[in-house]
Amino acid sequence: MALIVQKFGGTSVANVDRIRNVASLVKKELDAGNQTVVVLSAMSGVTNKLVSFCEEAAPLYDMREYDAVVSTGEQVTVGLLSIILQSMGVPARAWAGWQVPIRTDAAYGKARIETIDTDNLRAALAAGEVPVVAGFQGVGPEGRVTTLGRGGSDTSAVALAAALSADRCDIYTDVDGVYTTDPRIVPKARKLPRVTYEEMLEMASLGAKVLQTRSVEMAMKYRVNLQVLSSFEDIPGTLVCDEEDIVEKEIVSGIAYSRDEAKVTLQGVKDHPGIAASIFGPLADSNINVDMIVQNVSEQGRTDVTFTVPRTDLSRALKVLDCVRKEVDIRDLSHSDTVVKISVIGVGMRTHAGVAQKMFAALAERGINILVISTSEIKVSVLIEEEYTELALRALHTAYGLDAK
Amino acid sequence: MALIVQKFGGTSVANVDRIRNVASLVKKELDAGNQTVVVLSAMSGVTNKLVSFCEEAAPLYDMREYDAVVSTGEQVTVGLLSIILQSMGVPARAWAGWQVPIRTDAAYGKARIETIDTDNLRAALAAGEVPVVAGFQGVGPEGRVTTLGRGGSDTSAVALAAALSADRCDIYTDVDGVYTTDPRIVPKARKLPRVTYEEMLEMASLGAKVLQTRSVEMAMKYRVNLQVLSSFEDIPGTLVCDEEDIVEKEIVSGIAYSRDEAKVTLQGVKDHPGIAASIFGPLADSNINVDMIVQNVSEQGRTDVTFTVPRTDLSRALKVLDCVRKEVDIRDLSHSDTVVKISVIGVGMRTHAGVAQKMFAALAERGINILVISTSEIKVSVLIEEEYTELALRALHTAYGLDAK
Numbered sequence: 001m002a003l004i005v006q007k008f009g010g011t012s013v014a015n016v017d018r019i020r021n022v023a024s025l026v027k028k029e030l031d032a033g034n035q036t037v038v039v040l041s042a043m044s045g046v047t048n049k050l051v052s053f054c055e056e057a058a059p060l061y062d063m064r065e066y067d068a069v070v071s072t073g074e075q076v077t078v079g080l081l082s083i084i085l086q087s088m089g090v091p092a093r094a095w096a097g098w099q100v101p102i103r104t105d106a107a108y109g110k111a112r113i114e115t116i117d118t119d120n121l122r123a124a125l126a127a128g129e130v131p132v133v134a135g136f137q138g139v140g141p142e143g144r145v146t147t148l149g150r151g152g153s154d155t156s157a158v159a160l161a162a163a164l165s166a167d168r169c170d171i172y173t174d175v176d177g178v179y180t181t182d183p184r185i186v187p188k189a190r191k192l193p194r195v196t197y198e199e200m201l202e203m204a205s206l207g208a209k210v211l212q213t214r215s216v217e218m219a220m221k222y223r224v225n226l227q228v229l230s231s232f233e234d235i236p237g238t239l240v241c242d243e244e245d246i247v248e249k250e251i252v253s254g255i256a257y258s259r260d261e262a263k264v265t266l267q268g269v270k271d272h273p274g275i276a277a278s279i280f281g282p283l284a285d286s287n288i289n290v291d292m293i294v295q296n297v298s299e300q301g302r303t304d305v306t307f308t309v310p311r312t313d314l315s316r317a318l319k320v321l322d323c324v325r326k327e328v329d330i331r332d333l334s335h336s337d338t339v340v341k342i343s344v345i346g347v348g349m350r351t352h353a354g355v356a357q358k359m360f361a362a363l364a365e366r367g368i369n370i371l372v373i374s375t376s377e378i379k380v381s382v383l384i385e386e387e388y389t390e391l392a393l394r395a396l397h398t399a400y401g402l403d404a405k
Numbered sequence: 406m407a408l409i410v411q412k413f414g415g416t417s418v419a420n421v422d423r424i425r426n427v428a429s430l431v432k433k434e435l436d437a438g439n440q441t442v443v444v445l446s447a448m449s450g451v452t453n454k455l456v457s458f459c460e461e462a463a464p465l466y467d468m469r470e471y472d473a474v475v476s477t478g479e480q481v482t483v484g485l486l487s488i489i490l491q492s493m494g495v496p497a498r499a500w501a502g503w504q505v506p507i508r509t510d511a512a513y514g515k516a517r518i519e520t521i522d523t524d525n526l527r528a529a530l531a532a533g534e535v536p537v538v539a540g541f542q543g544v545g546p547e548g549r550v551t552t553l554g555r556g557g558s559d560t561s562a563v564a565l566a567a568a569l570s571a572d573r574c575d576i577y578t579d580v581d582g583v584y585t586t587d588p589r590i591v592p593k594a595r596k597l598p599r600v601t602y603e604e605m606l607e608m609a610s611l612g613a614k615v616l617q618t619r620s621v622e623m624a625m626k627y628r629v630n631l632q633v634l635s636s637f638e639d640i641p642g643t644l645v646c647d648e649e650d651i652v653e654k655e656i657v658s659g660i661a662y663s664r665d666e667a668k669v670t671l672q673g674v675k676d677h678p679g680i681a682a683s684i685f686g687p688l689a690d691s692n693i694n695v696d697m698i699v700q701n702v703s704e705q706g707r708t709d710v711t712f713t714v715p716r717t718d719l720s721r722a723l724k725v726l727d728c729v730r731k732e733v734d735i736r737d738l739s740h741s742d743t744v745v746k747i748s749v750i751g752v753g754m755r756t757h758a759g760v761a762q763k764m765f766a767a768l769a770e771r772g773i774n775i776l777v778i779s780t781s782e783i784k785v786s787v788l789i790e791e792e793y794t795e796l797a798l799r800a801l802h803t804a805y806g807l808d809a810k
Contacts, residue, residue: 016458016461016462019462020462050481053421053481053485054484054485054488056421057421057424057425057485057488057489057492058488058489058491058492060492061488061491061492062487062488062491064498065484065485065487065488065491065498065499066484066488068480068483068484068487068499068501069480069481069484069485069488071480072477072478072480072481073477075473075474075476075477076455076458076474076477078473079459079470079471079473079474080458080459080462080470080474082467082470082473083459083462083463083466083467083470083471083474084462084463086463086466086467086470087462087463087465087466093469093470094470094473096473096550098503099548099549143504144504145501
């Protein structure tokens with residue numbers, strides 16, 4: 001008898017009929033002789049509506065009150081699923097975060113889970129009951145409700161799987177797994193039967209919005225067997241697992257893209273030691289996350305610096321840089337928010353040379369100009385003009401031999 | 406410095422703009438030098454929607470899960486009001502029932518408040534904070550969320566006022582007070598400046614839907630000064646208070662009506678001792694609340710019995726009576742759901758004779774036939790055909806001298 005944590009996202013619980021479908025997927029695990037703990041998101045659209053109420057109430061709202069408001073969506077879905085399971089003869093009970101309890105720190109709006117007391121849930125399981133737990137929420141040190149940030153229900157599920165030493169954590173969603181790239185853009189994209197935690201982490205943080213990044217980090221840390229699969233189709237999904245558990249390793253397993261970046265270029269910066277700190281220090285102080293950075297010598301004593309910031313932070317970044325120019329001699333400042341970051345990801349890169357070179361060649365062949373390059377152990381990212389996104393993805397997908405036969 | 410409990414109903418918090426209006430009414434009490442504890446309902450329509458979700462999930466839903474679902478509406482409005490108050494510079498915090506805690510019994514769906522621990526709220530008040538408490542909810546003995554039944558936020562407010570020994574409990578609503586009768590039907594209806602607990606109790610239970618019956622019972626028990634007033638207009642409301650606090654006493658203070666009744670008549674029931682028990686016992690066993698009962702001898706050894714049941718329970722009552730007929734010899738059974746109960750209410754009846762007679766005369770004058778009569782210490786109720794409702798209300802309103810000048 002295995003213990004499974006089953007997590008269902010917003011589109012899977014969008015209305016009572018969909019929740020009925022969720023109940024049948026829970027029943028299926030029970031019929032297979034397994035125990036299950038269910039974690040649910042709010043009905044799709046509900047959390048957005050609650051957030052917009054808070055914004056309408058006051059632009060600078062107290063995050064503790066925000067959490068009290070936005071945590072209510074999950075309490076509705078867990079109650080409804082429990083009612084439906086009971087009507088099918090399956091004993092079930094809804095659990096709010098504070099009832100489990102799932103204890104978090106006091107970082108309202110983006111709290112981190114600290115401990116999960118599993119006594120109540122274990123007792124419920126032992127009594128043959130299905131615990132249906134509200135995702136995305138916990139209780140903070142002051143006894144107030146906290147939320148875990150957008151997509152936090154994935155983290156709730158993985159944390160519960162870790163705390164209960166579950167055999168598997170199944171993340172049911174509206175896509176049927178993790179693909180080599182976005183199938184809406186590249187029709188030849190293939191579903192990956194398995195992907196490593198490290199690769200999934202890069203994909204998640206690079207804009208493949210299947211799983212919340214923090215949930216993958218936590219799964220990796222506690223070695224939780226994570227599976228991404230469809231609520232709507234009964235087909236195999238993608239297993240996120242250890243590198244050793246993957247038999248047929250590809251050098252490159254996926255190509256991700258992110259349109260959330262903006263590029264800033266400082267030309268003719270008067271160069272001297274400490275210049276990078278005087279530019280990036282003020283940006284960091286303003287909580288602006290600088291991602292890719294390149295610096296080149298341009299002429300004697302002057303240098304060009306290009307970097308990316310989140311697109312939503314661009315105007316703030318430009319204001320900070322206006323102040324910086326009072327201290328630092330910068331000849332010219334330009335920026336663009338029509339760029340895209342394309343990343344090639346694969347644990348096989350560690351042992352195979354030439355992965356980056358193949359990327360550059362494939363892009364050059366299509367006449368696509370690379371604006372910025374950055375690399376890590378298992379990924380190569382380039383910044384290009386946004387209009388080439390689809391062309392670049394298709395070219396790279398073919399170049400790395402990922403196309404479906 | 407007075408301590409006021411201010412309660413706002415669903416239409417008063419129907420959207421963020423209306424909640425802003427509530428915030429200004431809270432601010433007004435503070436500016437007058439008072440302390441205030443606020444109790445809110447859910448946005449109008451939200452609780453109904455949550456109830457319909459439960460009904461859609463399963464017709465026979467578990468009341469514990471129902472409570473988990475329907476209690477979420479109030480958590481949204483208390484968070485939003487706290488955000489708005491803070492944005493006005495007023496320290497405020499939202500409190501869910503379990504956080505106060507408001508402890509109830511385990512009668513999920515219609516729980517009764519047992520104790521309110523006021524330490525948290527008193528500490529908040531002492532710190533200059535406005536506690537904004539979710540109405541309609543508490544926490545049961547098993548640590549699960551309970552709700553108090555429809556209109557339960559009134560009861561939450563009165564219970565908090567009693568527990569905190571508040572100077573006043575103001576119930577803000579979409580009507581501006583308690584009227585001598587329904588002003589939509591009788592344009593000459595007058596707002597009552599004061600009404601006794603006993604009268605209010607009769608009016609509430611007879612269909613004047615201004616206050617939940619249980620909240621009036623509790624206000625009477627703990628002598629809470631209860632005021633009904635408008636959220637939208639700054640005019641005096643109605644004070645519900647002790648008889649001694651009313652200077653100008655009227656014999657009849659109001660005329661209420663209820664369309665929630667249905668009439669059942671059993672003709673030619675073979676009479677013998679215990680016959681009433683064998684008819685009404687099975688109805689009570691089925692939780693059907695029988696209200697008015699009359700019994701007359703019709704011919705030798707046979708009697709006619711007429712009584713009323715809630716209109717929503719009529720078909721169930723008829724089924725029960727079908728079974729009863731197997732045991733009891735009943736010649737004929739008829740029923741009607743086109744009846745209305747009209748009640749004349751006033752504490753002055755205790756000391757004045759002829760109140761009932763005036764009613765019968767006024768109705769007879771208009772040719773309105775009385776089907777059933779029942780009386781209590783401070784009220785006379787009659788059942789008539791529904792089509793005469795408006796005519797009867799206007800005739801009685803004039804007959805008792807209640808018309809506005």
